[in-house]
Amino acid sequence: MTDAQLGTAGPAQIPFQPEGERPARPEALLVATNLVKSYGPVHAVQGVSFQCNKGEVLALVGENGAGKSTVAKMLAGAVAPTSGSIAVNGEPLISGSVKKSRQSGVRCAFQELALVADWTVAENLSLPDGAPHHRFSQKKSVAAAAELLGTLDLPHIDPRATVGSLSLADRQLVEIARALAGGPELLILDEASSALTPPGVAWLFQRIRELTAEGGSVIYVSHRLGEIAEIADRGAVLRDGKVAGEFVRGGWTDDELVSLMAGREAARFFPDPPPRITDDVALSVSNLKSDGVHGIGLSIGAGEILGVGGLQGHGQAELLRALFGAAPATADSWTIAGRTISGTTPVRSVRYGVGYVPEDRKKEGLALEMSVGENLLVPWFKAYQLGGRPLLSRERGWISGILDALSVRTRGPKEAAGSLSGGNQQKLVFGRWMDRSRTVILLHDPTRGIDVRAKQELYAAIVDLAKQGVGVLWFSTEVEELVHVCHRVVVLYQGAVIDELEGERLTGDAVVGAAMGLRAAA
Amino acid sequence: MTVSAAPPNNPSVETPQGKLRGRASIKQAASLVPRSVWPLLAFLVLFAVGGVIRPNLITVESLIGTATFAIILAIASFGQTIAVIQAGIDLSVPNTIGFSALSFLGLVGPLGPAGAFVGALATGAVIGFFNGIVVSKLGLTPIVTTIAMNGLLFGVILLVFNFSELTAIPEFIVAITSAKVSFLGLEMAAVLPLGLALMVVLQLLLSFTGWGRSLFVVGSAAEAARLGGLPVDRIRVGGYVLSGVLAAFAGIVIVGYYQQASATMGAGYLLSSVAAVVVGGASIFGGRGSVVGTVGGALVLAQVSTLVTVLNLGANIQQLIYGVIILVVISLYGRQGRG
Numbered sequence: 001m002t003d004a005q006l007g008t009a010g011p012a013q014i015p016f017q018p019e020g021e022r023p024a025r026p027e028a029l030l031v032a033t034n035l036v037k038s039y040g041p042v043h044a045v046q047g048v049s050f051q052c053n054k055g056e057v058l059a060l061v062g063e064n065g066a067g068k069s070t071v072a073k074m075l076a077g078a079v080a081p082t083s084g085s086i087a088v089n090g091e092p093l094i095s096g097s098v099k100k101s102r103q104s105g106v107r108c109a110f111q112e113l114a115l116v117a118d119w120t121v122a123e124n125l126s127l128p129d130g131a132p133h134h135r136f137s138q139k140k141s142v143a144a145a146a147e148l149l150g151t152l153d154l155p156h157i158d159p160r161a162t163v164g165s166l167s168l169a170d171r172q173l174v175e176i177a178r179a180l181a182g183g184p185e186l187l188i189l190d191e192a193s194s195a196l197t198p199p200g201v202a203w204l205f206q207r208i209r210e211l212t213a214e215g216g217s218v219i220y221v222s223h224r225l226g227e228i229a230e231i232a233d234r235g236a237v238l239r240d241g242k243v244a245g246e247f248v249r250g251g252w253t254d255d256e257l258v259s260l261m262a263g264r265e266a267a268r269f270f271p272d273p274p275p276r277i278t279d280d281v282a283l284s285v286s287n288l289k290s291d292g293v294h295g296i297g298l299s300i301g302a303g304e305i306l307g308v309g310g311l312q313g314h315g316q317a318e319l320l321r322a323l324f325g326a327a328p329a330t331a332d333s334w335t336i337a338g339r340t341i342s343g344t345t346p347v348r349s350v351r352y353g354v355g356y357v358p359e360d361r362k363k364e365g366l367a368l369e370m371s372v373g374e375n376l377l378v379p380w381f382k383a384y385q386l387g388g389r390p391l392l393s394r395e396r397g398w399i400s401g402i403l404d405a406l407s408v409r410t411r412g413p414k415e416a417a418g419s420l421s422g423g424n425q426q427k428l429v430f431g432r433w434m435d436r437s438r439t440v441i442l443l444h445d446p447t448r449g450i451d452v453r454a455k456q457e458l459y460a461a462i463v464d465l466a467k468q469g470v471g472v473l474w475f476s477t478e479v480e481e482l483v484h485v486c487h488r489v490v491v492l493y494q495g496a497v498i499d500e501l502e503g504e505r506l507t508g509d510a511v512v513g514a515a516m517g518l519r520a521a522a
Numbered sequence: 523m524t525v526s527a528a529p530p531n532n533p534s535v536e537t538p539q540g541k542l543r544g545r546a547s548i549k550q551a552a553s554l555v556p557r558s559v560w561p562l563l564a565f566l567v568l569f570a571v572g573g574v575i576r577p578n579l580i581t582v583e584s585l586i587g588t589a590t591f592a593i594i595l596a597i598a599s600f601g602q603t604i605a606v607i608q609a610g611i612d613l614s615v616p617n618t619i620g621f622s623a624l625s626f627l628g629l630v631g632p633l634g635p636a637g638a639f640v641g642a643l644a645t646g647a648v649i650g651f652f653n654g655i656v657v658s659k660l661g662l663t664p665i666v667t668t669i670a671m672n673g674l675l676f677g678v679i680l681l682v683f684n685f686s687e688l689t690a691i692p693e694f695i696v697a698i699t700s701a702k703v704s705f706l707g708l709e710m711a712a713v714l715p716l717g718l719a720l721m722v723v724l725q726l727l728l729s730f731t732g733w734g735r736s737l738f739v740v741g742s743a744a745e746a747a748r749l750g751g752l753p754v755d756r757i758r759v760g761g762y763v764l765s766g767v768l769a770a771f772a773g774i775v776i777v778g779y780y781q782q783a784s785a786t787m788g789a790g791y792l793l794s795s796v797a798a799v800v801v802g803g804a805s806i807f808g809g810r811g812s813v814v815g816t817v818g819g820a821l822v823l824a825q826v827s828t829l830v831t832v833l834n835l836g837a838n839i840q841q842l843i844y845g846v847i848i849l850v851v852i853s854l855y856g857r858q859g860r861g
């Protein structure tokens with residue numbers, strides 16, 4: 001993504017100014033300049049600059065993986081930027097230390113709750129302010145917590161209750177209360193409203209208004225466009241680790257923001273899905289229920305690539321695990337290749353012709369100490385038959401066929417899987433299901449964190465599988481993959497299908513919009 | 523991440539590798555040596571050290587004596603090897619040895635030698651089955667489960683067995699353990715070729731069968747094995763059953779060789795069986811190990827024991843040295859794993 005591409009990508013309707021050209025105004029509280037954060041070869045944030053003025057609410061929006069949380073963590077000091085600088089009140093922020101950030105008046109409520117579940121609310125609230133260095137008094141901390149919760153208008157939370165016994169929403173409130181406790185100059189809320197109920201959100205907005213009235217600032221990271229419309233004075237849209245555009249209160253619509261978040265990429269990068277040649281159904285399920293999946297019905301045709309979209313944590317991972325039998329699940333009806341089943345386990349799923357590429361290739365996909373060849377053969381080990389080298393030589397043809405077809409860069413089937421690069425490891429997890437007469441393949445974001453070439457090789461392999469008549473269920477966090485390579489896309493929202501997109505309606509905006517919980521008119 | 527940047531990426535990755543070739547090649551050469559060879563080399567070094575201290579130790583008889591002691595330890599550690607490979611541990615080995623030995627002697631009367639042999643192995647299988655079920659189905663950690671099983675067995679041993687009748691050792695057990703046989707022109711106790719034969723059979727099972735390889739996958743990455751469609755629980759239970767059977771077999775062998783049995787006869791094998799497996803190159807975190815390596819590890823420990831005796835240091839020092847060896851070996855392998 002070059003800047004030139006960005007220029008064409010951003011719709012002109014949204015007024016956005018390149019950050020670098022604007023001089024930092026005197027009331028700027030926080031100025032972030034050219035922040036870069038790389039994790040090995042993955043560039044999570046690549047040159048983000050923005051500023052947050054005194055007394056304003058700045059929204060940071062973007063899709064999963066756009067870099068919002070990484071930026072928030074850098075501001076909070078939880079993550080040290082690879083390069084770039086952050087200044088608060090003109091003083092450079094010492095990065096990489098939450099404590100230093102707190103002393104500069106920057107406090108953060110984290111997305112994944114940073115509370116100790118076995119501790120009481122009072123203990124958790126007293127944790128950040130150097131509790132280990134002072135004498136700790138249970139009585140004093142409870143009194144202080146009760147006072148704090150009282151002033152913050154949260155009388156229903158008992159300071160003596162353990163955090164683990166609270167509801168998720170109340171835990172979130174405690175996390176926010178903890179960030180508010182010291183009267184921060186800059187409060188960072190990283191998806192802090194994700195677990196809150198509407199009254200909870202109203203409470204949060206009340207606190208934000210109090211804070212900004214006193215001259216404090218808030219950086220509000222969220223997916224929820226409705227909330228952003230209500231509370232944000234200005235905002236920045238992040239995409240692929242860069243600022244894709246900015247907006248000011250009242251100057252945007254949902255659609256504009258959504259297109260800015262989804263972006264546009266050159267379509268030639270993606271192969272087209274192959275034409276459907278049969279109407280056979282590979283897998284169908286109705287009212288599937290599992291932990292995090294609340295009654296999903298879907299059907300995958302033979303040779304169809306069915307995409308699964310949605311924001312993280314809306315049931316995609318759980319759906320795939322339930323369909324493979326890795327998590328217990330029930331359904332009103334459930335068929336695989338026309339055969340009715342009442343439930344499944346991974347062992348039976350493999351027998352029924354289902355393959356699964358799990359989320360975490362290192363932990364769930366591969367035995368890293370074992371060889372490339374044996375990792376490919378894992379699902380095909382038979383306890384009472386040969387294994388090891390005799391099996392490798394018997395399956396030599398199949399193994400080298402897979403390694404060639406996916407262009408796996410390895411020194412051979414005997415190399416340890418752990419010494420391959422991430423993309424090549426992913427190909428192994430995928431390759432074990434190829435040419436093995438599968439009915440359905442379930443893919444959990446197989447292209448996450450791998451390089452462009454490996455991505456394209458995987459796209460080709462997925463399209464090839466579909467050509468062979470395999471039904472592909474593909475959960476991807478990259479909207480462009482869903483839009484370009486899938487026949488049809490179901491978007492999950494809160495554990496259920498909120499929309500099904502096909503043909504003309506299958507656009508990036510529609511996928512992102514549905515993921516936000518906006519069901520487009522048909 | 524741009525399209526244009528991708529193609530030249532690959533060759534440029536290989537250049538820095540070329541610069542490091544000198545150092546890498548030593549590492550590579552070292553990695554070509556099978557893991558199970560290292561303990562054998564260590565044993566030879568220790569054997570030579572013994573010769574320096576006491577030149578009369580370098581004899582074939584001395585070697586066979588140490589090897590015989592080692593092979594009994596190795597037989598007791600084979601079950602442990604299986605448990606460790608699947609990322610478990612079997613701390614019930616000591617009292618499984620005692621329980622099976624005493625059951626064997628108790629059953630010889632009613633069932634005859636062959637029946638007693640099968641019966642004693644069956645007790646090992648049952649013990650292993652319970653270990654496996656508790657670990658895989660109830661999800662308890664192996665270390666807690668098997669140590670509880672060890673304590674439980676000791677209680678059962680004290681309750682059940684009447685020690686006065688445990689004297690007669692059947693002929694055929696003596697014949698396969700302590701009887702002198704001539705093997706490769708050398709006189710040795712029958713247990714040595716027996717143990718080596720068992721080693722070969724088990725190594726074939728581990729290296730060349732689907733079950734054996736599945737055990738390694740489960741030990742290396744249990745969740746990957748499960749999501750790859752392997753019956754992880756069944757493989758685990760099978761592993762513990764085999765571990766129990768092998769410990770029970772060790773109990774019978776020990777009875778045959780030493781011609782005595784007691785409630786605490788297995789106690790010495792708690793630490794030493796783990797030590798032999800770990801020195802033999804197995805990863806205590808699972809997924810790596812071999813019974814050939816375990817024999818090598820047992821040889822090292824046996825030679826240490828010989829040296830301790832020769833230097834007149836006493837049994838307590840021997841335990842201390844075993845403990846030090848385990849710590850050193852685990853930290854060495856840990857370093858290698860990260861490198």
